[in-house]
Amino acid sequence: MPLRFQPRLRLRLLPSAAAAAASAPPFPPHGPASATGSSVRLTGGRSRRRRGAAVAMASGDARVAGIASSIRVIPDFPKPGIMFQDITTLLLDPKAFRDTIDLFVERYKDQGITVVAGVEARGFIFGPPIALAIGAKFVPLRKPKKLPGEVISEEYSLEYGTDKIEMHVGAVEDNDRALVVDDLIATGGTLCAAVNLLERVGAKVVECACVIELPELKGRDKLGDRPVFVLVKADGA
Ligand SMILES: O=P(O)(O)OC[C@H]1O[C@H](OP(=O)(O)OP(=O)(O)O)[C@H](O)[C@@H]1O
Ligand SMILES: Nc1ncnc2[nH]cnc12
Numbered sequence: 558m559p560l561r562f563q564p565r566l567r568l569r570l571l572p573s574a575a576a577a578a579a580s581a582p583p584f585p586p587h588g589p590a591s592a593t594g595s596s597v598r599l600t601g602g603r604s605r606r607r608r609g610a611a612v613a614m615a616s617g618d619a620r621v622a623g624i625a626s627s628i629r630v631i632p633d634f635p636k637p638g639i640m641f642q643d644i645t646t647l648l649l650d651p652k653a654f655r656d657t658i659d660l661f662v663e664r665y666k667d668q669g670i671t672v673v674a675g676v677e678a679r680g681f682i683f684g685p686p687i688a689l690a691i692g693a694k695f696v697p698l699r700k701p702k703k704l705p706g707e708v709i710s711e712e713y714s715l716e717y718g719t720d721k722i723e724m725h726v727g728a729v730e731d732n733d734r735a736l737v738v739d740d741l742i743a744t745g746g747t748l749c750a751a752v753n754l755l756e757r758v759g760a761k762v763v764e765c766a767c768v769i770e771l772p773e774l775k776g777r778d779k780l781g782d783r784p785v786f787v788l789v790k791a792d793g794a
Contacts, residue, residue: 620656625789627653628769642769642791644679644740657683660788661766662690665736668763672733674698676722676751679740683768687738696728698751709757713750722747724754731759741769742785745776752783 629646633639647653665687674696675684681697688695701710701721708723729735737751748765755762762783770776770787777785 618660620660621788623650624653624657624660624768628789640791642741642771644682644768647768648682657768657788658686658690661687661738664786665764665766666691668734668736670734670736670763672696672729672735672755672760674724674729674735674737674751674755676737676739676747677703680738683740683766684738687736687766693736694728696724698722698724698754709754711750711753711757713746715744715746720746722750722754724758726758729755729758729760733760735760735762737762737765739765739767741771742767742776742787743771743774745774745779748776748785749779752780 624647627647627650629643631641631643634641647657661683668691670691670693672695673684673688673691673693675681675698677697677699684697685695687693697704699722701723704723704725707726709726710721710723712719712721733755735755737748737755739748739751742748742765748767752762752765764784764786765780767785767787768789770785770790772790772792
């Protein structure tokens with residue numbers, strides 16, 4: 558199995574995430590990238606903080622801090638040296654889950670988005686409630702050989718090797734305005750493949766939206782000028 562997970566990172570709040578969500582258009586090319594927020598420390602250190610716990614509210618909106626602090630970081634999963642950003646704990650917290658969806662909905666509700674494309678598997682958690690709330694269709698982008706109808710595929714590179722995602726032909730049309738949703742951007746390979754699928758059928762990709770970014774992996778570089786919006790960032794330790 559190729560290594561998909563990246564080492565030693567800790568979460569940082571994006572001070573402008575909530576503000577950006579509220580004042581959506583026009584989207585900056587790289588979302589709220591100029592964050593200067595405090596880190597969500599993962600290790601005890603002098604202050605003996607619990608790993609993964611949010612320690613500061615750098616955002617003007619308390620919802621972002623709550624979201625960051627609800628994400629558990631599991632060291633050495635699935636391999637030694639990897640800090641796994643576990644969004645299942647966010648899902649256990651109904652307020653944090655609702656706030657996450659609300660922040661995205663506030664940002665995208667008036668953007669004329671007609672399709673939300675979610676990337677398997679974790680994009681299937683956040684994408685559908687956003688699609689329902691903004692009145693868009695939801696299209697699953699699936700791992701190979703899962704979709705029963707005719708598909709188009711896009712291969713993308715991983716740290717070691719390649720992977721592929723697929724989309725049903727006819728699900729997205731050339732007049733669609735698309736939002737791509739996933740839980741996390743690391744190297745950007747997955748989002749890039751998703752955007753390529755949508756653009757190949759003529760859709761306009763308005764933005765990619767993720768809960769978490771691992772900025773050290775420079776995923777945005779792979780996406781060029783396609784805009785990416787995230788709620789929290791993970792710092793290198
Ligand atoms: O930016 P990238 O380097 O492409 O990595 C990000 C992707 O990695 C994770 O999914 P993964 O492929 O591990 O699959 P899963 O959601 O099925 O666990 C994550 O949910 C993103 O989809
Ligand atoms: N560190 C990480 N945590 C969770 N999902 C990931 N996908 C790629 N890197 C990851």
